Amino acid sequence: MKKLLIASVLIAAGSTAYAADTGNYVFGNLGASNNQWTLKDGAASRAGVSSTKVGDDDASEGLVELGVGKRINDNFAVEGSYLRQGDGTALNGAGKLDYDAFRAAALGIIPVNDQFEVYGKVSANYIRSKFTSSNAALESSKDNTVGLGLGVGAAYKLNKQVSLRAEYEGIGNIEHKDITDTAPAAALKVGVSYLF
Secondary structure, three states, X not given: OHHHHXXXXXXXXXXXXXXXXXXXXXXXXXXXXXEOOEOOHHHHHHHOOOOOEOOHHHOEEEEXXXXXXXXXXXXXXXXXXXXXXXOOOEEOOOEEEEEEEEEEEEEEEEEOOOOEEEEEEEEEEEEEEEEEOOOXXXXXXXXXXXXXXXXXXXXXXXXXXXXXXXXEEEEEEOOEOOOEOEOEEEEEEXXXXXXX
């Protein structure tokens, strides 16, 4: 991924600048969320479980994101969105941690040519988490976290209005009271945007 991003930046540096269409847009993304959360030692002891971490291979779940944005100029845009994780992977004997997030982001954009561009993304995320458990020793609960996210992406313009997007980004670390303080959430997404 890093090599692809570096190559894209080098190509962009040697390319002629192309004017982007500015204005408001809407977008939608589908993808997978990776939330490899770890149960706190105290909670693990109460629940009587030995494995405290959701495994790497078991943590990916579907997600959907809907949002609005404003393209300010060739190199800058701002976005606001709502992201909903799919059904979370359960940690056997303990429960499962689900989340959704309200997001605000700034995009630094490098046009490669008149159809293709790459971008970096910085986001602030208000993450709402929900822990659900059937274990009598652990109470189901809800909590909120504010997280900082970083990501990279690319967009391909089909015409003046419609673009295809792909991006990978961290959403932030979920800290859920009494359950976990180690739950980094990340997302791999593909989608479409429509410029008005």
